[in-house]
Amino acid sequence: MALHFDRAEFDARRDRLVIEMAERKLDALLLFAQESMYWLTGYDTFGFCFFQCLVVKADGSMVLLTRSADLRQARHTSIIEDILVWNDRHGANPAAELRDLLNELDLLGARIGVEYDTHGLTARNGRLLDEQLQTFAKIEDASDLVPRLRLVKSPAEVEKVKRAARLADEAFDAALSLIKQGADEAAILAAMQGAVFSGGGDYPANEFVIGSGADALLCRYKAGRRKLTKNDQLTLEWAGVYHRYHVAMMHTVLTGRASKRHQELFEAARDALMACEKAMVPGNTFGDVFDAHARVMESHGLTRHRLNACGYSLGARFAPSWMEPQMFYAGNPEPIAPDMTLFAHMIIMDSDAGAAMCLGRTYLTGEAEPAPLSRHGLELIVK
Numbered sequence: 001m002a003l004h005f006d007r008a009e010f011d012a013r014r015d016r017l018v019i020e021m022a023e024r025k026l027d028a029l030l031l032f033a034q035e036s037m038y039w040l041t042g043y044d045t046f047g048f049c050f051f052q053c054l055v056v057k058a059d060g061s062m063v064l065l066t067r068s069a070d071l072r073q074a075r076h077t078s079i080i081e082d083i084l085v086w087n088d089r090h091g092a093n094p095a096a097e098l099r100d101l102l103n104e105l106d107l108l109g110a111r112i113g114v115e116y117d118t119h120g121l122t123a124r125n126g127r128l129l130d131e132q133l134q135t136f137a138k139i140e141d142a143s144d145l146v147p148r149l150r151l152v153k154s155p156a157e158v159e160k161v162k163r164a165a166r167l168a169d170e171a172f173d174a175a176l177s178l179i180k181q182g183a184d185e186a187a188i189l190a191a192m193q194g195a196v197f198s199g200g201g202d203y204p205a206n207e208f209v210i211g212s213g214a215d216a217l218l219c220r221y222k223a224g225r226r227k228l229t230k231n232d233q234l235t236l237e238w239a240g241v242y243h244r245y246h247v248a249m250m251h252t253v254l255t256g257r258a259s260k261r262h263q264e265l266f267e268a269a270r271d272a273l274m275a276c277e278k279a280m281v282p283g284n285t286f287g288d289v290f291d292a293h294a295r296v297m298e299s300h301g302l303t304r305h306r307l308n309a310c311g312y313s314l315g316a317r318f319a320p321s322w323m324e325p326q327m328f329y330a331g332n333p334e335p336i337a338p339d340m341t342l343f344a345h346m347i348i349m350d351s352d353a354g355a356a357m358c359l360g361r362t363y364l365t366g367e368a369e370p371a372p373l374s375r376h377g378l379e380l381i382v383k
Contacts, residue, residue: 001042001076001078001079002077003042003078005042005156007079009154010041010042012154013149017056017060017145017146017149018058018059018060020148021145025111026113026140026142027107027110027112028055028057028102028113029056030053030054030056030098030112030113031053031115031146032048032121033048033115033118033120033146033147034048034120034318035150035316035317036054036115036147037078038244039146039149039150040054040056040146041062041078042077042078042079043064043074043078043080044077044078045074047066047067047070047073050067051094051125052064052065052070052120053066053098055098055101055102055105057105057107062080062082063080063082063084064078065084065085065086065097065098066084066085067085068085068088071083071085084097086098093128093132094125094128095128095131095132095133098129098132099133099136102133102136107137108136108137109136110138111137111138111140112137112138112139112140113139113140113141114129114140114142115142115143116141116143117141117143119318119320147326150324151313151326151334151340152338152339153315153339153364154339157315157316160242161242161247161341161364161373162373163242163245164245165362166199167196167199167241167242168239168240168247168248168249168362168373169249169374170196170199170240171191171195172236172238172374172376173195174194175191175192176383177191179228179234179383180228180255180383182227182228183227183255185210185226185228185234189208189210196241201242202241202242203241204322205241205317205318205321205322206221206319206320206322207221208221208237209235210234210235210236211234211235212226212228212232212234214354215235216233216234217349217354218235219347219349219358229255229256231254231255231256231257232254232255233252233253233255233262233356234252234253234255235250235356235358236249236252237249237358237360239322241322243316244317244318245314246314246315246317247341247362248314248322248343249362249374250345250347250358251358251359251381252356252358252359253381253383254380254382256382257382259355262355262357264300265348266359268296268302268346268357269358269359270359270378272292272296272310273359275295276292276311276328276344276346277344277372278292279291280336280342280344280369281365281369282335282338282367283336284335285332285333285335286327286328286329286333286336287329287332287333288336289328289342290329290332291330293306293346302350305348305350306346307347308329309327309328310344310345310347311327311360312326312327313325313327313341313342313343314342328342328344336365338366339364341363341373342362343363344361344362345358346358346359359378361378
């Protein structure tokens, strides 16, 4: 089997899940998030775009219901032993087959948690599921259960994260070697992704962000490429990815010369990131980290040019996003704990001046201050 962790690691994760299920008095848990299946069993596929479900009973036993295309994928990449296939055919209702499976598992009338908040369960499939289970069992939303368990990384996971961090740095090195007047965004992007692949890494869960000129003010990928001009701005957001674990970075790089406004925005972004770093300690919350960012932005007169979130947890993720649900935004009570991998991004988009400045890196939290995972510093880069 192509497992990225040893069996003891998976056993420990299962035991943590079973304890949490017992505390919530759940007889079973229906997992639809690919991240949850990967974390618990190693199962690695993009087949979650179709209906599939990992049933976990209170005793830790598991059954996977999936399609024929993923049968061998599950056998090859996971510790799952009991795998059932629902058949593709006109009028198929895999939710009905899941209900039959649950009946065979003696779960009629049981209390069952469901992962609703995931791209692995579409609204249509969710409705089919509810139709089948509304009179079969007591259903409750348990979308937060596994993501909360995944938030703190084990020593084995930290090693994956550190490998991903090296790939993120190598991708930035590849970009910096090309950025100059006349450079093509296509070549820069190809070099960055190529560095990750050649280093043994994976596809990211979402596209790298690249944009210059007016597009530097965007914080999403868009199709189309341009060449850098003499005095230009290039915003990059990317991630090193290793065995699905992501370490993200973000930077706006200038060509030619730095304008006064770019210098002002950089100083604000750097100060805000340092404030977030100081707040990213046990005893504080995710909301406290956002507040630290917001105070600095306000002191620089940039409140209307900042975003309403400034980062999030990272881990092993699948398309369409490498973002974990735990985010730095106002009022988030999620506590900071050691061994979290947290990405803080300072994104400033001054549409009035047409100037962008972004600065971000991923941290590994500790008992005190967090450790940056990148070897790159926090300088204003002008090429």
